[in-house]
Amino acid sequence: MNFANINNCWSMLIIEELHRLGVDYFCVAPGSRSSPLVIALAQNKNVKSFVHFDERGLGFHAMGYAAATLKPAVLICTSGTAAANFFPAVIEASKKKLPLIVLTADRPPELRQTGTMQTIDQVGIYGKYTQWATDMPCPDIHIKPEFVLTSIDQAWYQAVHQRGVVHINAMFREPLTLTKTGDDLKRYTTALNGWYKSSGPYTRYVAGVGPSGLSDPAAVITRLDAIKNGLIVVGKIAGDDERQMILQLSQKTGWPVFADISSGLRLGMDHPNLIHYFDQLLTSDKILSQLSFDGVLHLGGRITSKRYDEFIRTQKLAEYIMVLNHSLRNDPDHQVTLRVQSSVADFMKVLKGHIRSRKPSRAQKLLFKANRVADGAIESFLKGNDYLSEPGVARLVSRLIPPLQGLFLSNSMPIRDMDMYADFKGHAVVVNGNRGASGIDGIIASAAGFSSGLGKPVTLMIGDLAGLHDLNSLAMLRDLPFALIIVVLNNGGGGIFSFLPVAEFHEGFEKFWGMPHSFTFANTAAAFELNYHQPMDKESFEKAYIKACKSQTSTIIEVMTGRADNLKVHQSLNRLILDRF
Numbered sequence: 001m002n003f004a005n006i007n008n009c010w011s012m013l014i015i016e017e018l019h020r021l022g023v024d025y026f027c028v029a030p031g032s033r034s035s036p037l038v039i040a041l042a043q044n045k046n047v048k049s050f051v052h053f054d055e056r057g058l059g060f061h062a063m064g065y066a067a068a069t070l071k072p073a074v075l076i077c078t079s080g081t082a083a084a085n086f087f088p089a090v091i092e093a094s095k096k097k098l099p100l101i102v103l104t105a106d107r108p109p110e111l112r113q114t115g116t117m118q119t120i121d122q123v124g125i126y127g128k129y130t131q132w133a134t135d136m137p138c139p140d141i142h143i144k145p146e147f148v149l150t151s152i153d154q155a156w157y158q159a160v161h162q163r164g165v166v167h168i169n170a171m172f173r174e175p176l177t178l179t180k181t182g183d184d185l186k187r188y189t190t191a192l193n194g195w196y197k198s199s200g201p202y203t204r205y206v207a208g209v210g211p212s213g214l215s216d217p218a219a220v221i222t223r224l225d226a227i228k229n230g231l232i233v234v235g236k237i238a239g240d241d242e243r244q245m246i247l248q249l250s251q252k253t254g255w256p257v258f259a260d261i262s263s264g265l266r267l268g269m270d271h272p273n274l275i276h277y278f279d280q281l282l283t284s285d286k287i288l289s290q291l292s293f294d295g296v297l298h299l300g301g302r303i304t305s306k307r308y309d310e311f312i313r314t315q316k317l318a319e320y321i322m323v324l325n326h327s328l329r330n331d332p333d334h335q336v337t338l339r340v341q342s343s344v345a346d347f348m349k350v351l352k353g354h355i356r357s358r359k360p361s362r363a364q365k366l367l368f369k370a371n372r373v374a375d376g377a378i379e380s381f382l383k384g385n386d387y388l389s390e391p392g393v394a395r396l397v398s399r400l401i402p403p404l405q406g407l408f409l410s411n412s413m414p415i416r417d418m419d420m421y422a423d424f425k426g427h428a429v430v431v432n433g434n435r436g437a438s439g440i441d442g443i444i445a446s447a448a449g450f451s452s453g454l455g456k457p458v459t460l461m462i463g464d465l466a467g468l469h470d471l472n473s474l475a476m477l478r479d480l481p482f483a484l485i486i487v488v489l490n491n492g493g494g495g496i497f498s499f500l501p502v503a504e505f506h507e508g509f510e511k512f513w514g515m516p517h518s519f520t521f522a523n524t525a526a527a528f529e530l531n532y533h534q535p536m537d538k539e540s541f542e543k544a545y546i547k548a549c550k551s552q553t554s555t556i557i558e559v560m561t562g563r564a565d566n567l568k569v570h571q572s573l574n575r576l577i578l579d580r581f
């Protein structure tokens, strides 16, 4: 390696070491102080980069990439408020336990706290949302170059194996470009000759020596076995193997499965034990009066349905077993009696052969029948009129989405509607959403990063306010390798609030919660050179959606609805389902 100066040397070591660790997606926002890092990035031909001017959107893009790949993306920005704009995405990544490496450039110590421009206190700026953070000194020939490599190795280990966000605040003194300074950098880096010749990282970390089995499998099995009327609840899990294992377990135990939209068991999956419409069924007093569970096996992350939370509070549970692959508490109702830190797959392997076969439970038989009834009711309601309702759009997309796409669901109604009304007879596509902090910020950018990570086109379902919140991120679609099909459900404000008790506060509801507006996305689409459709009925929606998916071009499909109507549609649908029981 040839280095122009010490800044260039350290920066090249940083980028090359990250590449050797398998990190190959660098998200960059332009700026001056970060130039040494970005020059080194441009000089390294083995890594991919993505550039966007708005650090807030870029942060969410990197987070979305990590959500799709479970590999860290690197964020690079200049000094000043640029770094602060990564914060919302850092929070979302941290709450999801996703790996993310944030490299913020900073001024040298002699310029900090001197009133010089574009300088803020960046040290530890993301506070407790980081797994690990360090303030890297300015590149200096008096500091061993091995320090740079071991710092990066440690950052990677913290991000990947400890599952979190790491922040490297990297100070640089001028020159920030390739000006030669006369330092003998060949001699300075002689100790790295072995590293140059190899292709691996300097320090290799080996995690978790030994089998990843449970420390006391017998105790887990005994407690699981003591459950008489069990319920399996599934949040976000890893993949197809885990899905199959869960279905086998439910088959064996006869316990019904409540699977969240993010679980991968909700779309394109049919099995007698899968209760797709459990959220709707839990509104029926008739059904509720017949349900009585004494134990829950909760696999993976939390689930979207609030009704499940309300329901489970009413059950006299002897056991609530939660299996999750990280150590954070995930128990807002303080019900968990046994918490297992494990991947679902490892947990299932331990259980294999130890679970006794039982007949399908009474609850399972009842819920299975009710599930079919609910499916018929939703189908007939949506067939019966041509009006493009929000639940209707969710159902249409779930049925029409091509198998090789991903689906990203915005907070707040789009993810709920898909969870409640999606047709399970469509394709089993990968689903994601920002349920870490449940923000309506950065959704377009997250979906774009998710698409890059998946290496597939993505359909994004988003409300109008969440869309307006992240307009800047439409600019990144031009450089996205795959199309983003954005279905905007424009109900002229915050539709979710009509479902909440605050809707009764008539004096200020519209102004402070509903936030009515008459903006549409037609001119927005034109400004960002995106295709645009505004279908008025179901048939034209279907046509527009199929056309957009085929076109492989990023498209906005805007559906105009109304908040008051939306509330009524949800109520009528629910009534129709209940009437059939």
Ligand SMILES: Cc1ncc(C[n+]2csc(CCOP(=O)(O)OP(=O)(O)O)c2C)c(N)n1
Pocket: 411, 412, 413, 414, 438, 439, 440, 441, 462, 463, 464, 465, 466, 467, 491, 493, 494, 495, 496, 497
């Ligand atoms: C960053 C952020 N600000 C505010 C909120 C509170 N909030 C939750 S949903 C919502 C309204 C969303 O409106 P829209 O995107 O149009 O979706 P709709 O509810 O109409 O489906 C707001 C403001 C939030 N979750 N995140």
Ligand SMILES: [Mg+2]
Pocket: 463, 464, 465, 489, 490, 491, 492, 493, 494, 495
């Ligand atoms: Mg809205």
